[in-house]
Amino acid sequence: MSDAASNPVALAAARLETAVEKLAEALSRPRPAAEETDMVPRAEVAAMAERLDATIARLRLALAEELRAGEREGE
Known part of the structure; x- marks a missing residue:
């Protein structure tokens, strides 16, 4: 198992990065006018x-x- 895979902080950072990317993608898609x-x-x-x-x-x-x-x- 790699160091990044066993490090909970690195895993959390990767998950957050993925979530932010998904949000950015969703916001960049054209949307129909909503009520x-x-x-x-x-x-x-x-x-x-x-x-x-x-x-x-x-x-x-x-x-x-x-x-x-x-x-x-x-050190």
């Missing part, structure tokens, strides 16, 4: 954005800690 009732409420989008920002912040912190631990091991 106002078919739209996602702005409050839900804002809440989702806040959760994503919090998740990214936690992942960045975990990655930084992982890198610092690796540097200490390499």
